[in-house]
Amino acid sequence: MFRFRNRAGSRRVPAPAAVGTRVGTDDGFRAVVDTRSVVQPLGGGHRVEWWVGGGDRWYDPSTEAAVRQVRPGAAPVLETRLRVSGGDVVATTWAAVGRGSTGPAVVVELANETPVPVAVAVAVQAASGGQVRRMSADGRRLLVDGTTAVVVDREPGRYALVDAAQDLWAVVSGGGAQVDLPRSVRCRIGAAAGALVVPLPHRASLRFAVPAADLVENPSASFPDADRVAAGWTARLVDAATVDIPDGVLSAGAHRALVDLQLAEPTAVGAVELARWGLGRQAVETLAATLDPAAERLVAAAHLWRLHRDPAWFEGPSGLPLEDLVRAPADRVEAAGALGVLADLLDVRGEARSAADAREAAAGVALASLPPTDPPTTTLRHLSDCLAWESVDGLDLLTEVPDAWLGGGIEVHGLATPHGRLGYAVRWHGDRPALLWELDRWDDRPVVLRVPGLDTAFSTDEPTGEALLAAPAGRVSPRSAAASPPDGGEFF
Numbered sequence: 496m497f498r499f500r501n502r503a504g505s506r507r508v509p510a511p512a513a514v515g516t517r518v519g520t521d522d523g524f525r526a527v528v529d530t531r532s533v534v535q536p537l538g539g540g541h542r543v544e545w546w547v548g549g550g551d552r553w554y555d556p557s558t559e560a561a562v563r564q565v566r567p568g569a570a571p572v573l574e575t576r577l578r579v580s581g582g583d584v585v586a587t588t589w590a591a592v593g594r595g596s597t598g599p600a601v602v603v604e605l606a607n608e609t610p611v612p613v614a615v616a617v618a619v620q621a622a623s624g625g626q627v628r629r630m631s632a633d634g635r636r637l638l639v640d641g642t643t644a645v646v647v648d649r650e651p652g653r654y655a656l657v658d659a660a661q662d663l664w665a666v667v668s669g670g671g672a673q674v675d676l677p678r679s680v681r682c683r684i685g686a687a688a689g690a691l692v693v694p695l696p697h698r699a700s701l702r703f704a705v706p707a708a709d710l711v712e713n714p715s716a717s718f719p720d721a722d723r724v725a726a727g728w729t730a731r732l733v734d735a736a737t738v739d740i741p742d743g744v745l746s747a748g749a750h751r752a753l754v755d756l757q758l759a760e761p762t763a764v765g766a767v768e769l770a771r772w773g774l775g776r777q778a779v780e781t782l783a784a785t786l787d788p789a790a791e792r793l794v795a796a797a798h799l800w801r802l803h804r805d806p807a808w809f810e811g812p813s814g815l816p817l818e819d820l821v822r823a824p825a826d827r828v829e830a831a832g833a834l835g836v837l838a839d840l841l842d843v844r845g846e847a848r849s850a851a852d853a854r855e856a857a858a859g860v861a862l863a864s865l866p867p868t869d870p871p872t873t874t875l876r877h878l879s880d881c882l883a884w885e886s887v888d889g890l891d892l893l894t895e896v897p898d899a900w901l902g903g904g905i906e907v908h909g910l911a912t913p914h915g916r917l918g919y920a921v922r923w924h925g926d927r928p929a930l931l932w933e934l935d936r937w938d939d940r941p942v943v944l945r946v947p948g949l950d951t952a953f954s955t956d957e958p959t960g961e962a963l964l965a966a967p968a969g970r971v972s973p974r975s976a977a978a979s980p981p982d983g984g985e986f987f
Contacts, residue, residue: 517758518571518590524599524707525758530564531556532575532586534601534705540625540685543645543705545605546667548614548692549580553668556586569750570728571758572721582609584695589724593710593717600706602718607695614652616667617703618690619644626685630656632676636711637689647703648715651691659686667692728754736773736910738882741903749878752871761785763795764865768875770802773909779808779815790829793820794863797833801862802911804937806843821853832862882907883917889943889956892919892932896948901967902926914942915958921949926966933959 515529525537533556535542547554554577556562561578575586585606592599607613619637621627631638632654636646653672657663658680666672672692680687695701704714731754738749753772756765766782769775782795796815799808809817821834835857841850867873884891890912893905905921912934919932928949934942941956950964 516566516571516573517755518573518588518601519758520590520592520599522592522599524590526590526601526705528573528588528601530575531562532564532573532588532603533557534588534603535622536601536705536707539639540622541619541627541639541644542622542625543601543603543703544618544620545586545603545703546616546618546664546690547577547579547584548616548668549609550611550613551580553616553664554579554584555664566751568725568729569732569747569754570725571754572725579613580609580611582607582611584609584613584615587721589721591718591724593704593712597710597712597717598706598708600704600710600714600718602702602704602714602721604700604702604721605695606700607697610697612694612696614692615695615701616655616672616690616692617645617647618663618667618688620663620688621685627687628683628685629679629681630687630689631679632656632689632691634676635691635713637691643706643709643711645691645703645705646710646712646714647691647693648701648713649693651693653692654690655692656680656689657687658682659684663688663690666690731757731777732774734773734775734909736771737906737908738878739904739906741900741905742897745878748874752874755871756781756875759869759871762868762872763787763791764868764872766795767798767802767865768867768872768879770799771879771911772875773911775799775803775805775808779813783813783815789820790833791865793830793833794865796820797836797862798865800840801836801913806840809840809844828860829863831857831860835860836862879910883910883912885913886943886945889941889945890914890917890934892930892944892946893921893948896967924963928964928967929961930964931961 515527517525518528519525527535527537533542533544544557556575556577559577562575564573564575566573572587572589576583585608587604588601590599590601605615619639627639629640635650637644653674654677655663655666655672656677657666659682667690672690693701702714704710704718732750735750735753738746740746753769753774756769757777759765761781761784763782763785766778769781770778778799782792785792807814809815834853838850838853841853867876881895882893884894902923908918910917915934915936917934919930922929930946932944936942936958943954943956945954946964949967953962953964
């Protein structure tokens with residue numbers, strides 16, 4: 496969250512609401528962590544940030560230039576570095592559920608990698624558009640309107656509580672924080688704020704938690720660490736399709752986008768992308784939870800059926816209510832294409848009359864596509880369209896192959912398509928690509944595979960195989976190198 500100081504250096508202009516990476520837990524707790532490590536719980540009126548007092552001055556990540564943030568893996572675990580006094584103070588941020596009845600929280604661990612001891616101020620202020628009418632301190636906690644806003648893992652050395660008449664940054668950076676526990680502060684316009692100031696020795700670390708509800712436990716003892724949370728997200732993606740392409744950003748972006756989709760507000764198009772990338776259970780849960788229009792939900796249900804052909808997804812209390820979906824849509828034209836696809840599902844369920852009625856209602860109308868609506872779905876759709884585009888009679892693999900990919904290995908595993916689960920790889924023999932593929936088809940109908948981005952003359956309707964393609968015409972691989980003969984057993 497960016498804020499700008501005035502020339503006097505005290506008050507700052509409030510920034511718009513935080514925009515950044517969503518973190519959260521399975522029970523629905525969500526927060527946003529912006530690029531400067533400011534934490535804002537969704538649904539709350541406050542934000543939590545941290546400032547560092549070095550030997551020379553105080554540093555605010557929201558206004559310092561020397562701030563870098565990375566997301567090392569697919570999991571929503573962020574690392575933010577602030578340059579201070581010849582070294583970095585590093586904030587690692589993640590969300591987790593605490594032990595026992597602790598509940599969920601965003602956890603921030605600050606590590607002092609500078610050569611000197613520093614002070615850390617953990618600050619709570621009103622979020623953009625929010626209000627904090629009463630701020631109080633209770634030992635290691637700051638409370639907003641009587642509810643825990645933040646908890647640090649040790650007793651603070653100083654405290655600062657202000658109302659609208661004072662600026663919290665000016666009080667803390669000017670040495671105005673007090674040693675004794677202050678009395679609570681009330682502010683009728685909702686601008687109360689507070690900070691806990693904690694000493695942080697060289698090479699030491701501290702944790703604070705931004706909880707969903709009241710929290711009194713020590714954050715260092717109550718929550719799993721970042722590595723364990725990252726491992727949990729890796730386990731959630733074990734069934735997801737995998738992609739290994741020369742563009743490392745795109746490769747890493749697929750699983751990252753799948754995580755972001757699971758933390759985003761549920762949408763029909765999000766459910767389709769989860770299904771396309773192999774996360775069927777999450778797709779069903781997302782579609783069941785979305786509040787999108789009925790026609791979009793029905794279209795998404797038809798796409799889920801085309802991509803996985805699993806009737807269990809439409810059965811039982813945890814399945815999608817097919818009857819309700821079919822009856823609800825007001826847009827009969829959009830619904831017709833979906834009904835035509837779902838007629839096969841009705842046949843599998845033994846509902847021959849309903850299947851016949853659905854096919855009659857479809858009357859040749861094609862199934863509509865749900866356009867991407869946000870960065871995660873856009874990322875996943877763009878990549879999947881490049882890897883496997885549905886053609887009139889089959890699938891076009893690698894519709895776009897940038898020159899930078901030539902000579903580099905390509906592997907795709909477990910991508911769901913309307914014709915079955917798809918996996919393939921490209922290896923190189925000098926300037927000639929070798930293609931290995933396997934399509935686990937839903938039925939015995941032939942599916943024509945082409946690779947227009949590498950060899951426009953190649954096509955096959957074999958479900959598995961390998962072939963040495965022609966060198967891409969008029970293009971030179973920047974990484975031409977001899978390779979061993981293709982071996983389908985090694986890939987599959």
